Amino acid sequence: MTDLYRKQRAMRQTRRAALQRGVIAVLDVGTSKIACLVLRFDGSERQRAADGVGPMAGQSGFRVIGAATTRSRGVRFGEISAMQETERAVRTALQAAQKMAQMRVDHVIACFSGANPRSYGLAGEVDVEDTAVSERDIARAMAACEAPDLGTAREVLHAQPVNFALDHLSGLADPRGQIGNRLACDMHLLSVDDSAIANLIHCINRCDLELAGVASSGYAAGISSLVEDEQELGAACIDMGGGATGLSIFIRKHMIYADSVRMGGEHVTADISKGLHVPMATAERIKTFYGGVVATGVDDREMIEIGGETGDWEHDRRTVSRAELIGIMRPRVEEILEEVRARLDAAGFEHLPSQQIVLTGGASQIPGLDGLAARILGQQVRLGRPLRVQGLPQAATGPAFSGAVGLSLFAAHPQDEWWDFEIPADRYPARSLRRALRWFRENW
Amino acid sequence: MRPLRPGQDGQPGGAFLRPAGSRPSLHAGVRRDLPGAPDFAAHPFPEPAAARTRRDPAPSRFSYRLHRLWLTPLFRTALRVGLPAYLLVFALGVVLSDEARRDAITGAWEDAWAIIEARPEFRVTGMTVEGASEPVHSALQAMGPESFPVSSFQIDLESLRADFEALDAVASANLRITSEGVLTVHVREREPAVVWRSPEGLELLDGEGHRVARLRRRAARADLPLIGGEGADRAVPEALALIETAEPLGARLRGLVRVGERRWDAVLTDGRRIQLPAQGAGSALERVIALDQSQELLQRDVALVDMRLPGRPTVRMSEEALVELRRIRALERGESNR
Numbered sequence: 033m034t035d036l037y038r039k040q041r042a043m044r045q046t047r048r049a050a051l052q053r054g055v056i057a058v059l060d061v062g063t064s065k066i067a068c069l070v071l072r073f074d075g076s077e078r079q080r081a082a083d084g085v086g087p088m089a090g091q092s093g094f095r096v097i098g099a100a101t102t103r104s105r106g107v108r109f110g111e112i113s114a115m116q117e118t119e120r121a122v123r124t125a126l127q128a129a130q131k132m133a134q135m136r137v138d139h140v141i142a143c144f145s146g147a148n149p150r151s152y153g154l155a156g157e158v159d160v161e162d163t164a165v166s167e168r169d170i171a172r173a174m175a176a177c178e179a180p181d182l183g184t185a186r187e188v189l190h191a192q193p194v195n196f197a198l199d200h201l202s203g204l205a206d207p208r209g210q211i212g213n214r215l216a217c218d219m220h221l222l223s224v225d226d227s228a229i230a231n232l233i234h235c236i237n238r239c240d241l242e243l244a245g246v247a248s249s250g251y252a253a254g255i256s257s258l259v260e261d262e263q264e265l266g267a268a269c270i271d272m273g274g275g276a277t278g279l280s281i282f283i284r285k286h287m288i289y290a291d292s293v294r295m296g297g298e299h300v301t302a303d304i305s306k307g308l309h310v311p312m313a314t315a316e317r318i319k320t321f322y323g324g325v326v327a328t329g330v331d332d333r334e335m336i337e338i339g340g341e342t343g344d345w346e347h348d349r350r351t352v353s354r355a356e357l358i359g360i361m362r363p364r365v366e367e368i369l370e371e372v373r374a375r376l377d378a379a380g381f382e383h384l385p386s387q388q389i390v391l392t393g394g395a396s397q398i399p400g401l402d403g404l405a406a407r408i409l410g411q412q413v414r415l416g417r418p419l420r421v422q423g424l425p426q427a428a429t430g431p432a433f434s435g436a437v438g439l440s441l442f443a444a445h446p447q448d449e450w451w452d453f454e455i456p457a458d459r460y461p462a463r464s465l466r467r468a469l470r471w472f473r474e475n476w
Numbered sequence: 477m478r479p480l481r482p483g484q485d486g487q488p489g490g491a492f493l494r495p496a497g498s499r500p501s502l503h504a505g506v507r508r509d510l511p512g513a514p515d516f517a518a519h520p521f522p523e524p525a526a527a528r529t530r531r532d533p534a535p536s537r538f539s540y541r542l543h544r545l546w547l548t549p550l551f552r553t554a555l556r557v558g559l560p561a562y563l564l565v566f567a568l569g570v571v572l573s574d575e576a577r578r579d580a581i582t583g584a585w586e587d588a589w590a591i592i593e594a595r596p597e598f599r600v601t602g603m604t605v606e607g608a609s610e611p612v613h614s615a616l617q618a619m620g621p622e623s624f625p626v627s628s629f630q631i632d633l634e635s636l637r638a639d640f641e642a643l644d645a646v647a648s649a650n651l652r653i654t655s656e657g658v659l660t661v662h663v664r665e666r667e668p669a670v671v672w673r674s675p676e677g678l679e680l681l682d683g684e685g686h687r688v689a690r691l692r693r694r695a696a697r698a699d700l701p702l703i704g705g706e707g708a709d710r711a712v713p714e715a716l717a718l719i720e721t722a723e724p725l726g727a728r729l730r731g732l733v734r735v736g737e738r739r740w741d742a743v744l745t746d747g748r749r750i751q752l753p754a755q756g757a758g759s760a761l762e763r764v765i766a767l768d769q770s771q772e773l774l775q776r777d778v779a780l781v782d783m784r785l786p787g788r789p790t791v792r793m794s795e796e797a798l799v800e801l802r803r804i805r806a807l808e809r810g811e812s813n814r
Contacts, residue, residue, distance in 0.1 A: 102534075
């Protein structure tokens, strides 16, 4: 685990350097599209922080100066499956964004949705060394969390302290400086397949860029599309992407659970393509123009020309009613939502004080989806759009961009992670100078 | 052929693409395969739509790197400023490294300049001198440009003026070229104020002590006062003031002599002198004149009046007067002694 720790730490260091330089790119590697935003950070954030403007800080610090999307290639289920193709797509998006920004970007924060994320809740407890809690105590408390068996070929993507308890006082956000004897820490750990991360790093390095951070796209979408009270009281964000549907549960402004369903909008398109015998491009167009999940009487009479290119008049002049199209789409959407429901139940979502569900992502734009989702997921469902950030072009304000926007918020206001704290001395490898110092201090 | 293939109208998916109430594309940036207006005139038989949707523009690694390089500020500045500057300097160096080409360039420049200089607008046809006496006039004519007409570019008025003012007789010269092409010189001559009997001979000096001209005979300028002695020319204003003070002496004053480059002696007719102090010479002279007017000092047989110590004016009598004085005193004593 020290290896990963070092890697994440290096990424955090790179991000700090990038913020110092003021320009960083945000890359959302999705199954259907790759979105790239170029952010410019100016010094305004520090002034705002002094004013104590809490909720809106974070967006005030940066401005989107370049934005580009391109059709994704070589990505399946939110994971890179054809490196060359994905590299070309990343290059396309980055070049367009750089061109718009008129600035060269060297650091990239990326997010992806697949790779079988798995959540673990960890708890650790230590005695406070001095009377007041110091940063070293927090690091020790986190190090004291019992590391779960992640399985082979798994990596830790996020390891965020979500709650601190000092003696019998729980729900502390920042226990530093408080007086107490025993410090307990709850940590949320998200693990993913390591090959997905390795592929992403490799792909980005091949584009002459440095990776300055990775995030799960469900987490990023949750940051941007959940409003403040939802994040505080408990809500689930369902990011319906092209190849995977990510979900993340937030409470007290921390993500406590994340998962992903390996189905998304591309599967709906594939169903239409198979059902109507049309190419994927045509099926995609039919879906975006005429798609829906709730059939009404008028839909039986609305005929859609689905076309064809065979040269056979009869084949090329086929029509299908909208009701039929809905009949193809609805079962797949229902299946996705049922799967999401199962994951939410497994996570114990019903125990949260508020059970708001926010649908976002490109596939959430199917008309009538909120009604269908309310039947399956519960009554508190709404459609979410990403937060407005400064300089974002109108074309990139839709729900399909909640991952990218959330990632830029994440870049501006990163959540504390385990690797932001000093490694406790006893976890260091042997021959460490600090360990010698500690021994010296304890024995003399 | 076309009626047989009605579906192939240049748009994938056919006519349903733009129904009346269709929503705009939700993936505006992604949908590269959405065709624009089909151009039937240019392509009566468009290639199959599938062949076009497969086209997938992505920058090559090379063009991507080139673009990034171009967005690098240092590189960009070097290319936009450094390279042209370097090329310019290099080209100039190459052109000017050849001796013959350099000569050709300078030659062409000089020819062009000569044509401009020779134009009638810049021609100076003559020189007139105003306010100068005859000898000065002829001297200035000799110093001016040698031959007319001459281009005004070749006349350096500043140096010509300096040359003119270097003449002792000229106090200041005012030169200009009129629009008719005449070099006009206004001269203010120095006015001689005193005659100085210098070691080299008689010289005329103006009020500031500047040399004006040489004088052959004193009689030629008998109207001017005479001064003499080494360094007298450097104290001419003082001398002139003394001479003005000595006005009551009239013709009895022959001149002033500078002694030790420090003070003046007023020399009177038949060799009598008034020695004046270095400081306060004027008042000392006034005292002598006052003594003369009240007691007729200078009418008497006095060889020298020494006023060098203001508190102790001293008179040296002539030899005969001294003998006479002694005789008189002896007579006075002898009456009692004999």
